[in-house]
Amino acid sequence: MNLSFPLAARIPAALDVRDQFPGIGDWAYLDTAATAQKPQAVIDAIARAYGPDYATVHRGVYARSANMTERYEAARETVGRFIGARADEIIFTRGATEGINLIAQSWGNANIAAGDRILLTQLEHHSNIVPWRLLADRTGAHIDVAPLTPDGAIDTPALIALLTPRTKIVAIAHVSNVLGGIADVPTIAAAAHAAGAKLLVDGCQAAPRLALDMAALGADFYVLSGHKLYGPTGIGILWARADLLAAMPPWQGGGAMIESVAFDCVTYAAPPLRFEAGTPHIVGAVALAAAVDWVEAIGVERIHAHETRLLAEARAALAGDNRLILHGPADSAGILSFSLDGVHPHDIGTILDEGGVAIRAGHHCAQPLMAWLGVPATARASFGAYSNADDVDKLVTGMKRVRKIFG
Template structure:
């Protein structure tokens, strides 16, 4: 592959990511690297601005509280929410889904409709909460089969819980159709937006979903911070599932009353600096533009899949128009061996079941190798991947 003839546009942001200098990082679906603007915001928050929030009567606490709540507002705007009070800070999308699974009133419904490609974080919380799962199959090219879903959803389903973008296959859900389908039977739609939010524009109001979960570290932000968006009426009907400081109205030994959402779901001291860092990351994404990021990643996926498709020992998974993710297998080589050899060449990919073991069963493989792109990726990463795979081939030949 000749980089001079590559059709992949450059966003010219690679230099803003200090941790990837001299490294080909192709594991952004697991966690994104961090732009300097986000790193600077976190450093300043700890080194200059740090104080507790919502409690102190001193000025710095008030300033930090404002920064914390400004972050909530930024996430609300980023997701197209109607109000910042529809945003609950969590440790990530996993906690966000667990919150809904544990707190949502069931109203006589005991089933959840998921798909065969879901991450474990959109399977296990529903099981722990005592729901029965019904599983929507996939189309031949690795998309959630919404035709099948429409025939499966019923009045017994409380929630339809689906990945907006698959973390293994990169397939994009027709989320608006999924919302209409769920609502036709009185069910709610929860979307796992971990892979979608960093890659494509999200507007929860336009989609018509009821809950949306995101993780900050996949959005170029810090670990340990994420958010749940939920419709106001739904959040108001949900009791807290964790108790502690900050989320209470009045505590006595006989009875406790709770603050309205989102505070009632944010027990204890929050990840203050994480929220500040996530705000900075969202601002950075806004500066670059999600449309530009999506176009950039789509071009890289097309280039990568085209190169891999020409190798007769490579099996590709997922649709051709996957969002930023390319999963593959090499005949006769375990993905862990591929990942280890590539690491020796300065290339980082993910190898394993990607917290999607039911999907591996569906694909008929124990694991896949996964290359995932981000705004900072470019054609040199693909060239390095291809060189690395040549080395894998030589070693195992």
């Protein structure tokens, strides 16, 4: 096998932002699908929000609290603009996982009953399986699973064929966290609505890579995670159509989500506050807005194009080993999963780490997909705005060493 490849000469210098990420240096960080490194602009926003600007929101009558409230609500506006939605349709959550659980427990409990059907796909992250399994167990609903095409993309016609009048919700990943395939969301949305179902989309891997417009996508619910979008952990968003939010009951109780409280009667605030009980992750929201500003300044289309070029070069370089299997569509979005015959992905990850290359090795919270692939785990390299040709060179060199060690 010859893994030498003139990568630096063949990849255009589309992006040069690496020096804005103090956590990287010379490290070949190829685990962005798990969590993105943070640009200095986000780190500075966190430090300022916890430092000279810090105060609570929605309660204080003093100036700094009022200022922080403005910044918190401005963050809602920023995220709304980023995904093509109204600010009052943006709910801050702890992440995409909490957003999906919120829908399953609020909308799901109110709208799904025994005999109803929930439609998922074979490639979903556990966060888009387990909440629905819990709901199905509570209600007696049934879960249907749409198959994949041979290259690991959602089989859209097969998914549509599974829709029935009893299907209440379809829940899919916009971009697979393992294989990187991009779902045809508008087509699936139209088919779901024609069957009388709602559509929830897990946008964790899409938001850092694809331009989003909720109206164009046609979804009813959309979730994303801040830490995959170059922002902090512990913050994410749930977007839902305003009419759906208005009809949904609260899922948690506490301060901020009420209008009035008495022991015999509670009235609730209008969305989005109805779904944000307690003191929110103030700094997380402010820093998420900073991350969105950073991504918009670079251009999400440029980031996607940059990652696509790197991914194509990595696939071409690694394809020379007939013992190595590249999983997923060739046009995947910034994510490359692979297996090497006779070598466990954990061993691959350990050896690559010795050479300063960080990848993910495991089932990636997608065990049903691993069963479909016929492997217990895969190695996964995922790219970000800060990735460059040297990172791919180091990955290729590291895989040469893996093959040498294991014969």
